[in-house]
Amino acid sequence: MQHMQQFYIDGEWVEPSGARRLAVIDPGTEESLGEVALGDTRDVDRAVAAARRAFTTFSQTHVQERVALLERVLAIYLDRYDEMAAVISREIGAPAQLSRAWQAALGKRHLEETLRACAQFRWQRLKGTTLVNHEPVGVAALITPWNWPINQIVCKVAPALAAGCTMVLKPSEVSPMNALLFAGIVDAAGVPKGVFNLVNGDGPTVGAALAAHPGVDMVSFTGSTRAGVEIARLAAPTVKRVHQELGGKSANILLDDVDFEAAVTSGVLSCFSNSVQSCNAPTRMLVPASRHDEAAQIAARVARAQRVGPADGPDTTMGPVVSDVQYGRVQRLIEIGVEEGATLVAGGPGKPDGLERGYFVKPTVFANVTPSMTIAREEIFGPVLAIMPYRDEAQAVAIANDTPFGLAAYVQSKDRERARRVALQMRAGSVYVNYPAWDPSSPFGGYKQSGNGREYGEWGLEAFLEVKGIVGYGE
Structure with missing residues (x-):
């Protein structure tokens, strides 16, 4: 150039x-x-x-x-x-x-x-x-x-x-x-x-x-x-x-009335866009405890369907992370997730099969993640999604806000008034209700750190x- x-x-x-x-x-x-x-x-x-x-x-x-x-x-x-x-x-x-x-x-x-x-x-x-x-x-x-x-x-x-x-x-x-x-x-x-x-x-x-x-x-x-x-x-x-x-560590609250197949699928795809190298990526998916396993199965299936490959690959849906330094950080945090007891349902350490050259990471999903785990608290900036169960709406809000970050939050519900009520409780600069279109006129920035x-x-x-x-x- x-x-x-x-x-x-x-x-x-x-x-x-x-x-x-x-x-x-x-x-x-x-x-x-x-x-x-x-x-x-x-x-x-x-x-x-x-x-x-x-x-x-x-x-x-x-x-x-x-x-x-x-x-x-x-x-x-x-x-x-x-x-x-x-x-x-x-x-x-x-x-x-x-x-x-x-x-x-x-x-x-x-x-x-x-x-x-x-x-x-x-x-x-x-x-x-x-x-x-x-x-x-x-x-x-x-x-x-x-x-x-x-x-x-x-x-x-x-x-x-x-x-x-x-x-x-x-x-x-x-x-x-x-x-x-x-x-x-x-x-x-x-x-x-x-x-x-x-x-x-x-x-x-x-x-x-x-x-x-x-x-x-x-x-x-x-x-x-x-x-x-x-x-x-x-x-x-x-x-x-x-x-x-x-930085950010955005929560995506799925309330109990949503279509879980659609909401989980959209949440995973939104998270994994740009190899999750987005400060506002919805990397914590909060789901009702009674539907946790269902959400984990859907998320794992969507993650495995990602086509990881070079940027110019005709079927590529997810490219590499940006550098060797970033690759090493993501790998370390995936390993910490395993060590701390989160359930690995897709992906994991190492590179995808057939991609030994380049900074490629397996699309990774952890289930049964608790708020105290490292992968629930640190910004990973790589393709790692944490699924976290909650007991009721109040606990979902509490878990979502239990972070030093406050850049973005996401709320999904069939009941728009219910979604609005939860959105107003989020301690974040941007809240996205029901996966809306991007709005360049909306104020963008964060609370807290x-x-x-x-x-x-x-x-x-x-x-x-x-x-x-x-x-x-x-x-």
């Missing part, structure tokens, strides 16, 4: 300050797709300085100018849509159909939703004689993960641009190629110099430098809770805004805006 070993700073593709390089590994073959440069503090300083210079003028542009820029980004994104889907599929191992229908599609949907939100947003309003004015927060550091890469890039970049912020993007070094492609799209759309900058690098070097940098006004981070804590610590001395979407702040649509815009009150403006 062109510009693989360069950064995008101040409107130009530039050489990195240092000589560090990192191979981007195809998780399905364990072979290198090429090398990217890893930046250092000098690159961060250059990018932040460019963003600060650009903020002076870009922050004063009219919203319609910024909307026109986003419309050009969307048009070019659509022209390069197939290329984006192919790049994501290769670098994270997502099956080709998933990459095209979801991974690349989410970038499109966030651009469209940001444009819709801009049209409806009240940038100014009078409250009595006080003018309430929304203004860009400043220079934003955007630090994004590897699992849904362009989704998290666009849901930060689009509202930041719309708000009038300038920015430095640090994508995951595990999946940086889609970010480089997106930088080319933004460049082709005519983004002003210094407004959008990209520096590749690792978290301890580039991520830490951005979080601590006195020239950065805000950090928007998506990733692990552990990394989020460190970013907040580094950002604290400069009292910059810190917006975080972190799943982070703070909200993304998507108008919520994404507000994240990058300050609120100013001009008292006496209307007198």
Whole structure:
């Protein structure tokens, strides 16, 4: 890929300050797709300085100018849509159909939703004689993960641009190629110099430098809770805004009135999508104790029907996990599940038959999981589902909320009022009732150790805006 070993700073593709390089590994073959440069503090300083210079003028542009820029980004994104889907599929191992229908599609949907939100947003309003004015927060550091890469890039970049912020993007070094492609799209759309900058690098070097940098006004981070804590610590001395979407351990409550064949099947498929490398995946399935064994049998059958294979396989429904490190973590937690006494009903340790090369994991289902077990408490980020029995509705809610995380929750019931009642009791930022369609306008973010702040649509815009009150403006 062109510009693989360069950064995008101040409107130009530039050489990195240092000589560090990192191979981007195809998780399905364990072979290198090429090398990217890893930046250092000098690159961060250059990018932040460019963003600060650009903020002076870009922050004063009219919203319609910024909307026109986003419309050009969307048009070019659509022209390069197939290329984006192919790049994501290769670098994270997502099956080709998933990459095209979801991974690349989410970038499109966030651009469209940001444009819709801009049209409806009240940038100014009078409250009595006080003018309430929304203004860009400043220079934003955007630090994004590897699992849904362009989704998290666009849901930060689009509202930041719309708000009038300038920015430095640090994508995951595990999946940086889609970010480089997106930088080319933004460049082709005519983004002003210094407004959008990209520096590749690792978290301890580039991520830490951005979080601590006195020239950065805000950090928007998506990733692990552990990394989020460190970013907040580094950002604290400069009292910059810190917006975080972190880990999850989402419960999926199946109430006793559902069609279990349909509800369990949909729950397993939803969980195993993207090899369960989704922070909001429904990885804890809560079922009535009286129907636990039935649910376990259905889940095991659905898991065994998954076609695990390379991203370009015509029948592949589940690809590999993203890296050797991730593979090792998932294997360790599967083994802990067995050791702690959960009932293994599908999958287990090791690789699927015939897939000795690549980071492939057997679709694994544990039954009789108790709330104290490690696999019920830790985010695994791999194809492992825990089925947990409950006695009654109250206990189901208690088990679902018994977690340090609070990103998402799921409720299934034929009785919509009953589902709504349970949903309102969930301590989570997003609750999904009866497997609804994805809504890009819904606020996305977490309670507790799943982070703070909200993304998507108008919520994404507000994240990058300050609120100013001009008292006496209307007198």
